[in-house]
Amino acid sequence: MKVALEQKQPGATVIPVFISSDKTQLTLFRGKMAYPVYLTIGNIPKDIRRKPSRRGQILLAYLPTTKLEHIDNIASRRRALSNLYHACVRKVTSPLESAGPDGFEVSVSNGDIHHCHPLLAGFVSDYPEQLLGACCKNGTCPKCTVPHDCLGDGKSYPLRDLKKVLAALKTLDQGPTAYHKNCQDAGIKPVFHPFWENLKGVNIFESITSDILHQLYQGVVKHLVNWIKAIFGAAEIDARCRRLPPNHNLRHFSNGITTLSRITGQEHSDISRIILGLIIGMKLPGNHSPIRLLRATRSILDFLYLAQLPVHTGETLKLLQVALDTFHDNKSIFVDLGIREIFNIPKLHSLQHYISCIENLGTTDNYNTESTERLHIDFAKDAYRATNHKDEYAQMTLWLERREKVLLHQVHINHLLSPHPMASSGPKNLSSSHQSPDTPNDTQRIHITKTPSVSSVSFDKLISNYGAVDFRQALTVFIASYKNPTFNRTQLQKAAYNIFLPFQGVPVFHKIKLWNDDPQDLVDGKKTLDAIHCRPRMESKRGTELPARFDTALICVSPDPGSGVTGSLYFL
Amino acid sequence: MYLSCYLTSSSQVHEKLGLSYKNSKELNIIVDKLPSRPKFHKDEITVSGQAFDIYHRDILECIQSLLGDPEFEGKLKFAPEKHYSGPDQLNRVYSDVHTGKWWWKVQVSLNV
Numbered sequence: 001m002k003v004a005l006e007q008k009q010p011g012a013t014v015i016p017v018f019i020s021s022d023k024t025q026l027t028l029f030r031g032k033m034a035y036p037v038y039l040t041i042g043n044i045p046k047d048i049r050r051k052p053s054r055r056g057q058i059l060l061a062y063l064p065t066t067k068l069e070h071i072d073n074i075a076s077r078r079r080a081l082s083n084l085y086h087a088c089v090r091k092v093t094s095p096l097e098s099a100g101p102d103g104f105e106v107s108v109s110n111g112d113i114h115h116c117h118p119l120l121a122g123f124v125s126d127y128p129e130q131l132l133g134a135c136c137k138n139g140t141c142p143k144c145t146v147p148h149d150c151l152g153d154g155k156s157y158p159l160r161d162l163k164k165v166l167a168a169l170k171t172l173d174q175g176p177t178a179y180h181k182n183c184q185d186a187g188i189k190p191v192f193h194p195f196w197e198n199l200k201g202v203n204i205f206e207s208i209t210s211d212i213l214h215q216l217y218q219g220v221v222k223h224l225v226n227w228i229k230a231i232f233g234a235a236e237i238d239a240r241c242r243r244l245p246p247n248h249n250l251r252h253f254s255n256g257i258t259t260l261s262r263i264t265g266q267e268h269s270d271i272s273r274i275i276l277g278l279i280i281g282m283k284l285p286g287n288h289s290p291i292r293l294l295r296a297t298r299s300i301l302d303f304l305y306l307a308q309l310p311v312h313t314g315e316t317l318k319l320l321q322v323a324l325d326t327f328h329d330n331k332s333i334f335v336d337l338g339i340r341e342i343f344n345i346p347k348l349h350s351l352q353h354y355i356s357c358i359e360n361l362g363t364t365d366n367y368n369t370e371s372t373e374r375l376h377i378d379f380a381k382d383a384y385r386a387t388n389h390k391d392e393y394a395q396m397t398l399w400l401e402r403r404e405k406v407l408l409h410q411v412h413i414n415h416l417l418s419p420h421p422m423a424s425s426g427p428k429n430l431s432s433s434h435q436s437p438d439t440p441n442d443t444q445r446i447h448i449t450k451t452p453s454v455s456s457v458s459f460d461k462l463i464s465n466y467g468a469v470d471f472r473q474a475l476t477v478f479i480a481s482y483k484n485p486t487f488n489r490t491q492l493q494k495a496a497y498n499i500f501l502p503f504q505g506v507p508v509f510h511k512i513k514l515w516n517d518d519p520q521d522l523v524d525g526k527k528t529l530d531a532i533h534c535r536p537r538m539e540s541k542r543g544t545e546l547p548a549r550f551d552t553a554l555i556c557v558s559p560d561p562g563s564g565v566t567g568s569l570y571f572l
Numbered sequence: 573m574y575l576s577c578y579l580t581s582s583s584q585v586h587e588k589l590g591l592s593y594k595n596s597k598e599l600n601i602i603v604d605k606l607p608s609r610p611k612f613h614k615d616e617i618t619v620s621g622q623a624f625d626i627y628h629r630d631i632l633e634c635i636q637s638l639l640g641d642p643e644f645e646g647k648l649k650f651a652p653e654k655h656y657s658g659p660d661q662l663n664r665v666y667s668d669v670h671t672g673k674w675w676w677k678v679q680v681s682l683n684v
Contacts, residue, residue: 013650014678016669061626
């Protein structure tokens with residue numbers, strides 16, 4: 001009956017299920033761990049899903065965090081651990097085995113009833129968890145059949161054959177020896193019933209998603225920084241870091257980048273902003289031409305930033321491939337310099353899968369592990385702190401349930417208090433919603449303090465402390481041009497000569513802030529902030545000396561488009 | 573200071589403030605009555621002769637509660653879409669999950 005109905009009136013709703021699991025540290029010193037599993041669905045738009053406050057992700061389970069120390073044999077302990085993981089995840093995901101192909105009725109928020117088919121779309125995790133989930137051996141790719149010694153060759157290999165793997169898993173009854181052999185032939189570990197074995201229509205090898213944080217920032221960028229460090233030496237790199245002028249959007253590494261330990265994703269992101277600038281113009285040892293090194297570095301950075309675009313087209317995906325190919329064409333410089341012999345790095349190989357992953361499941365911000373790392377704070381760390389640290393999971397789950405109830409109730413009350421959306425449709429409300437005072441139409445806003453930083457600075461001081469040598473002349477020319485906009489330059493000079501300034505000093509502002517809107521408005525109205533500093537050397541309240549800071553700013557004063565500065569690119 | 577002394581000495585605080593609970597225990601009882609996301613269950617998983625506790629929720633109830641959340645009303649996507657950058661339909665645009673190829677492929681296989 002249902003099948004016939006489906007055929008006449010296709011109305012199946014696909015629910016793309018995203019599962020992410022990641023171990024996290026709960027305490028700083030005692031090594032207490034939690035193993036939360038999160039669930040989200042692709043039906044929710046990504047800008048809601050990535051905000052923890054909108055609660056688009058739900059805590060699905062806490063897995064046991066045991067290390068099975070009572071098993072002495074390391075190999076059998078490892079096997080038991082992966083069996084335990086799969087037994088637990090299978091327990092959690094087993095309702096999908098029947099609900100996926102058959103579907104189940106769900107009433108959604110607007111009251112409609114959908115016939116939903118929840119199917120595992122993405123398995124979001126870092127490399128060790130990906131291997132655990134896909135039952136793959138360490139040092140292999142969890143997605144494709146690339147041989148271990150070809151991980152760095154930059155070629156594409158076919159995906160793992162799910163049919164072959166499932167056939168091997170079916171031979172469990174033939175005894176452990178035959179099972180082990182069949183699994184080995186299929187290229188997987190002999191795990192007792194992996195959780196995806198009975199999930200119909202799910203290809204776990206396809207579901208494993210790419211991951212900007214662990215594969216790029218904590219993977220390839222990390223390697224690149226280490227290679228560059230090995231080429232030029234820590235002292236030179238650090239010295240160059242220190243000499244970089246301060247800038248609002250650059251982190252100033254005053255102790256250099258080579259002394260950092262346990263570098264976070266954010267720090268790698270700050271490093272990748274400056275790394276190309278650090279190495280430009282440096283001579284390579286052994287009189288090698290630096291062009292291949294610059295190209296390789298540049299292509300990694302290109303790949304890094306292109307991969308994070310919130311919207312991709314066929315063209316930008318091509319650029320992504322070009323960046324990857326450029327790196328593989330130029331990576332030989334690291335071999336020639338004796339930094340690396342081979343590039344068998346699984347994370348380097350994982351870049352091959354970005355394009356297919358974006359084509360299949362949307363851009364990488366749909367499934368990055370950064371947002372789940374943030375969830376750990378709410379769902380694991382805060383929950384743990386609310387307990388008395390004994391038999392904590394029972395207390396944590398109760399605490400979470402209560403917290404979610406209160407938050408849900410809050411949403412409900414806000415919903416009741418807010419005016420009904422139907423009632424607010426009127427010409428008055430429409431106009432007010434279009435032009436609210438918070439969102440000015442102009443794309444750029446300038447912020448500057450109400451009172452000047454220094455109320456009066458004499459023209460002499462402007463020259464000696466601020467280096468503004470021609471300020472008085474520039475000011476008179478400005479006044480003249482303001483009074484007579486039609487004058488040419490010679491006329492202006494003449495008019496300026498006759499202007500008398502009835503004051504000896506001017507108020508000075510030391511900082512100005514500029515907000516630049518995202519011109520395409522893709523990242524939910526995100527604005528980039530820029531600050532320009534202009535401050536002479538001064539003493540702080542505690543008597544320490546603050547060095548002078550004068551930023552260089554290129555400002556487009558002409559209103560017509562196309563004017564401004566033209567740049568040219570050298571040797572890249 | 574005076575207020576806190578007054579509050580602690582008086583046992584009728586909740587009445588004077590018009591609260592419906594006397595202490596945190598009673599507040600928790602009220603909170604427990606509110607509708608919620610799915611409950612956690614405790615289960616035991618036995619692997620190599622040892623039992624381990626796992627706390628989990630029913631995955632279908634979780635999906636139901638996400639789909640039924642009033643906060644996402646009108647924002648959910650239920651069908652795959654193909655986006656193009658131009659009218660010639662040559663250059664596909666990928667952003668959210670529903671614009672990808674996976675959903676389209678699965679939808680077709682379900683409807684056949």
